[in-house]
Amino acid sequence: MNQLIESSYLDKLLIKTKENNQEAFHELYEILKAPIYSYSLTLLKNKDDALDNIQDVFIKIYENISSYEPMKKPLNWIFTITKNLAFTKLRKRKDTVDIDQTLITTKNSKEDQIFLKFLLKQLSQEEQTIILLHLLWGFKFQEIAKIIDSNLSTVLSKYHRAIKKIKEKEEI
């Protein structure tokens, strides 16, 4: 459940991971893999690269866990790692990728696959970012405005416009 993305809970899991608790690390993975994947996919527009990014983020967390101290914003720490590793991949990659070929799945229904493609193709990158950072990462709109260097009213406007597009598509 992504509702579990709360700073205090993440902190607990990170501290347990630091104490070599593999179960806590696993739970961390289960909670964060979807947010990390979705945001990585938005930036990298390639499923394999986004999956690689999940692995790299968790390896980076593991490598740096010994120096982890309980802090106020563990989510921001993990988000920054995700963003930087994705940007490193982007810098190295020179060719462009057709998003149509990147979402091949066995678990999602046909409708859900179409919906995910819609998210990636019909929403602008900024709209995708705002939707994912708010709904999956749990960032507040004020925080998102800071992250994408925009202002609150613009972020809210884009969020609502994106939600409207999704509703039209999904009739939700």
Next chain:
Amino acid sequence: MKKKEFKQKLFDMYNNEIPDQFDEIILKCKKIRNGRKKEMEKKSKKSFWGFRLSIAVSAIILILGISYFSYDTNFKVDSIIDIDVNPSIELKINKKDQIIKYKALNDDAKEILDGMDLEKVDIDIALNAIIGSMVTKGYLDDISNSILISVDNNDQNKAEKIRKELVSKIDNILNTDKIQSSVLSQTMSNNKNLSEEEKLSKDYDISLGKAKLIVDLTKNNSLLKKEDLVNLSINEINVLAEGKNSSLTNVEKQGEASTKAYIGKEKAKDIALNHAKVTNPQKLEIEFDADDGMIVYDVEFETNSYEYDYEIDAVNGNIINSKKEINDDITTNSNTTNNNTDIDYDDDDDDDYDDDDDDYYYDNKTTTKKTTTTKTTTYISSDKAKEIALNHSKISNPKKIKVEFDKEDHEYSVEFIYEEYEYDYEIDAISGKIIDYDKERIDND
């Protein structure tokens, strides 16, 4: 579908796209841990045998003395040198200026060091090989000509001496390749407190030297953010430092950073003015800036009516961000609070203006402004939210009406019951627009 349900649906859909990689991750993490363990064991083994040896050798102190001298000269790390371009390489050298250890700090550096064996090699020769490889592989050329050398030695004089020698050698090497280089160099011996730099280096996997350069630059320019700079190459950081006229207080510099990769200020200006349809701008300012790991031109100008602020991708000229605000200098000079019409362009539309007739945010939105830069958000009252919901539902006497304000989402939730139906409205607390509404028959089961 309610927001919570949609969140869960989104979460599940993305989760379904991800195969279970945890075992693979754990395996890789264990490999890393085992690698570290082995290194530790090696060290402790060395110290164990060193202890045994010290008993045996206590009888032959003279030989030990000679051995120590040899160790001190040949095997003890005297200086650590970081070379950063985009590839980042760390070299550890002994007192004889020979390389004891070397490390690629990023993937680009692995490519540079691929096939090289630099152990026991003189620093001159190693430097030649490394810089040569950077030129051959296209990391150093006329478009990207900046290199950073950072020397760490406990003895400041020695660090300074090595720094000067290395800068001179690099300059010579690049002159041979006819590259007009820009060499940034610094020593780290006098900086006892490098905790901020060490943290940055660790968090972002960059060299301590690059971390120090970034900390130095951001200290001198509060508008720059460290996280925006960590993924930039040294040339990009150098361009920014020059553009911002930020004196890098602890860095020596030789040569100018290349800006050949960029479209140029004139072109950036033209793009912004054409886009804004402005021909005679006032107070025009253009400078380099960093945004999300890329170099942009920040173009600001005014007309009698508006203030404009553009961010333009410095490489391809794409408009990243654009902002247009009423020019307060014209309408008011003394009031600290005034109503201001804010128009934020939609970056994705070709014509800038949002044509959606549903989009209330772009229609003369009124916000309260204390200064030209600090804005506070004003919300409609809960009574107003209630009124909007009731007007929409055409109901005047509902039962059990409940109005809640969600601060995080800047929304009012208005719920009420009328006859056999339950109504649920979500209303934007800034504009008063109905975001969502639901009418459900009350289930008596």
